[in-house]
Amino acid sequence: MLTVEGVSREVPKNAPLAEVVRGLTAFGHALYETTANTTANTVISPLSIAYAFGMARAGAAGATASELDKVFGFPAAGPHAAFNALSRQIVTVDGPPPAPDRKAVRDAQSSEPSAPVVGIANGLFTQQGMPVKQEFLRTLASQYGAGVRTVDFGEDAAGVINAWVDEQTAGRIKKLFERLDAATRLVIANAVYLKAEWEQGFTDQPEENATFTRADGSTVRTRLMRQSSDLRYASGSGWQAVELPYAKSDLAMWVLVPQSGASPAELLKPDALRQVAAGLTTTGVDLSLPGWDFGTDLDLKAALKKLGLNAVFDDADFSGIADDLVISQAVHRANITVDEWGTEAAAVTGLAFAVSARVRQDIEVRADHPFAFAIMHRPTSTPLFIGHVGDPTASA
Structure with a gap:
């Protein structure tokens, strides 16, 4: 993954962390209410979706920016620094998470629980030759740790992005996009991975x-x-x-x-x-x-429109990224496994922009x-x- 030359990850100061958490918590419940089927199972990651749209917000202006702020509760100042601060508090691994041995047998008497593995990865994929605004790239690099990789959306860009997703979720999610239109010019992606063992396992007779x-x-x-x-x-x-x-x-x-x-x-x-x-x-x-042990796949577009996010799909102003961009696809996938010993979960969000x-x-x-x-x-x-x-x- 290429990075913006000369730009390193910032150490945030006085970031409005509580405001961003309040916003993404409220958004997560609103999305849950809009999409969940009470007779089926549901899992979503408000954190992953908020990161993806936080990156999009870095290039938004006008009514598009206002809608994003309203739906996600982004504060007027410092939202990107807040996401940076949140990553620093939650993430435990530098780089892709290691794939766990999912066939390992635990011994209740001798196995000490391991420290959790939590990864948050942000990616930007752009069409070869597409000019992207430098300030946008600088914000993604300094606050989200996101480099930029050039791809050809007329070829196998979806395969490249899906391989990144597979790596960043330790193999739990193999695919973000089924396909990407050749008119796609840019993709913003986020992946969240968690592998955590209970402080005390369920060792009583089931x-x-x-x-x-x-x-x-x-x-x-x-x-x-x-x-x-x-x-x-x-x-x-x-x-x-x-x-x-x-x-x-x-x-x-x-x-x-x-x-x-x-x-x-x-x-x-x-x-x-x-x-x-x-x-x-x-x-x-x-x-x-x-x-x-289950997963949820969401096409976010219809749900987000119900929540009031319309401009990003129809008459967007992402002039801070590049000219004439709208979000053509918004996809979220999440899955979770819970057993006697702990939890493994992963989520990915992708925004495809066209023009004891x-x-x-x-x-x-x-x-x-x-x-x-x-x-x-x-x-x-x-x-x-x-x-x-x-x-x-x-x-x-």
């Missing part, structure tokens, strides 16, 4: 053949992982929340369980997440939780009906991934 009741009242049989330990727990009217910390990190998963028959969607609202954060206290918890604690059993939390989840960076309350499990036996 409940086999347990009943999971789906949103429509039908049932499936699944295996519930179990652990009884001291965990941070919160509850409110009609809901329970448990924080599952990942080892050697500031990351955790919040398992958000509504009362049986209620929708988990309400628990992913920004106000609900703030209520969870404020209410978490350590207590003994007997947790039963299914594992899950002591055992306790005080509180029972049983996720045997649709529930939500959020993988959080605790110091900044940033949601890396959000979603819900409507059927743990389904792969999508």
Whole structure:
């Protein structure tokens, strides 16, 4: 990947990090509400989508810039420095993440959990010979660590970009674009990867053949992982929340369980997440939780138009990048695997521009009906991934 000559990654100062996190959290829930099917499984990465559109914002002007600011909650000053600061707090690897041994067998007695691997990669791919504004390239290099690679969109540019995606997600996502029109002139891409092990694995005897009741009242049989330990727990009217910390990190998963028959969607609202954060206290918890393994693919264009983002697709002003550009494709793909030992998840977003604690059993939390989840960076309350499990036996 080529970089802009003489431009190094900046160390941000006084970046409006809290404002950017508030914006991407609110956007993530709005997108979730617009796209999620309550009878199926869903996972999206608000973080990945916000990074991609943050880079696009660096070249936007006029009504296009105003729409992006409104939909994503970008602050008037310093959004790019905030994304830079966020990367510095969350990322643990320099370069593509190493591919894990997904067939490795864990030993509950002797295996110490590893530190998490978190990668955030940003890429810019441009048509050979296309003039791109230097200030835009400078911002992407200094704040997003994104170099620029020239490709030929009349040839196999999609293959080049997909190979980058494969590498940046440790093989979890093989493809971003099915195809790219020959009229494409530029692609902005982001990839987020997470591999994290629980601070304490689910080593209690699992409940086999347990009943999971789906949103429509039908049932499936699944295996519930179990652990009884001291965990941070919160509850409110009609809901329970448990924080599952990942080892050697500031990351955790919040398992958000509504009362049986209620929708988990309400628990992913920004106000609900703030209520969870404020209410978490350590207590003994007997947790039963299914594992899950599924992915979500989204064509973002229709959903973003519903959220008020129209100019970027129809009458865009990306004059800070190059003249006469509009976004012709906006694609998001995410997947997640959760088991007794931890979580592996990945997400990519592409914008194509044309022209062990002591055992306790005080509180029972049983996720045997649709529930939500959020993988959080605790110091900044940033949601890396959000979603819900409507059927743990389904792969999508």
